[in-house]
Amino acid sequence: MEYTVEMRHIVQRFGEKEVLRGIDLKIHEGEIFGLLGPSGAGKTTLIKILTGQLRQTAGEVQIFGKNAGNRKENLSKMGMMMDNFGLYERLSCYDNLKLFTRIYDVPEKRADEILRRVGLYEDRKLPVMKLSKGMRSRLSLARAVMNEPRILFLDEPASGLDPATAAEIHKLVQEEKSRGATIFLTTHNMEEAHKLCDHVALLHEGVIMEYGQPGEVCCRYNHQNKLLLRLLNGKMVEMSNNRTSAEKVKEYLEQEMVETIHSTEPSLETVFMELTGRGLE
Ligand SMILES: Nc1ncnc2c1ncn2[C@@H]1O[C@H](COP(=O)(O)OP(=O)(O)O)[C@@H](O)[C@H]1O
Numbered sequence: 001m002e003y004t005v006e007m008r009h010i011v012q013r014f015g016e017k018e019v020l021r022g023i024d025l026k027i028h029e030g031e032i033f034g035l036l037g038p039s040g041a042g043k044t045t046l047i048k049i050l051t052g053q054l055r056q057t058a059g060e061v062q063i064f065g066k067n068a069g070n071r072k073e074n075l076s077k078m079g080m081m082m083d084n085f086g087l088y089e090r091l092s093c094y095d096n097l098k099l100f101t102r103i104y105d106v107p108e109k110r111a112d113e114i115l116r117r118v119g120l121y122e123d124r125k126l127p128v129m130k131l132s133k134g135m136r137s138r139l140s141l142a143r144a145v146m147n148e149p150r151i152l153f154l155d156e157p158a159s160g161l162d163p164a165t166a167a168e169i170h171k172l173v174q175e176e177k178s179r180g181a182t183i184f185l186t187t188h189n190m191e192e193a194h195k196l197c198d199h200v201a202l203l204h205e206g207v208i209m210e211y212g213q214p215g216e217v218c219c220r221y222n223h224q225n226k227l228l229l230r231l232l233n234g235k236m237v238e239m240s241n242n243r244t245s246a247e248k249v250k251e252y253l254e255q256e257m258v259e260t261i262h263s264t265e266p267s268l269e270t271v272f273m274e275l276t277g278r279g280l281e
């Protein structure tokens with residue numbers, strides 16, 4: 001199967017308000033897909049539709065080739081980590097996971113295996129209310145991958161985490177991809193998306209404004225198309241990114257004068273600002 005998820009013209013209204021205004025997206029099997037958008041864009045709403053927590057106003061969703069109506073059948077193949085974590089505050093890390101081994105009907109020893117994997121084994125007896133935000137994220141992710149899902153939905157998995165903890169979460173997400181899972185994540189962190197995702201879509205005011213591989217999207221907005229050289233003497237040199245610059249670049253390199261060379265394609269963040277007229281935070 002080429003696509004794990006196919007959405008056709010998804011519309012979601014809450015009263016008068018149209019939050020999603022016709023979303024068409026396809027998620028490739030085995031990829032990490034990132035849905036990007038500012039707060040309030042409708043990212044969580046779309047995840048809720050895909051995971052069967054919300055019935056869309058209009059449009060169709062197919063997951064593993066099955067219609068939305070058959071989503072119960074898909075549930076055992078899904079893992080999800082929503083932004084409210086869904087953990088029991090008074091139960092220990094271990095007991096939280098144990099509960100889910102029963103729900104998913106997997107051996108109880110799986111709880112310990114996963115606690116080790118996410119680095120919470122030493123703290124397995126701590127109640128959730130004593131955990132830091134980073135530990136909660138890891139526990140929540142542990143719970144989401146308990147049943148070795150074929151598709152994993154992660155709603156802002158690394159939001160509000162320090163860079164080191166975010167990197168741990170990213171590593172776990174990549175391990176899930178290596179295992180063969182398809183990953184659908186939302187984020188408003190463009191750097192995270194660029195590093196992690198095979199494809200991204202930019203959601204703004206209910207429509208998908210851009211879609212593609214992160215690098216490819218950035219290159220589409222490389223209006224200047226220049227090369228920027230920083231020389232060892234501190235001087236900056238700008239030249240066109242074409243053959244007319246070949247001799248000059250060669251000369252600088254031969255004279256060992258080059259500190260850095262960059263092309264002028266913008267970051268995803270800059271692309272988003274150009275498209276929406278504002279930043280993401
Ligand atoms: N159950 C609901 N009833 C009414 N409005 C809602 C409901 N859920 C979400 N919304 C509205 O839909 C918009 C998108 O919300 P959400 O999907 O949570 O955005 P995001 O996850 O991108 O921050 C917001 O304006 C939010 O207030």
Ligand SMILES: [Mg+2]
Pocket residue numbers: 043044045083155
């Ligand atoms: Mg959200």
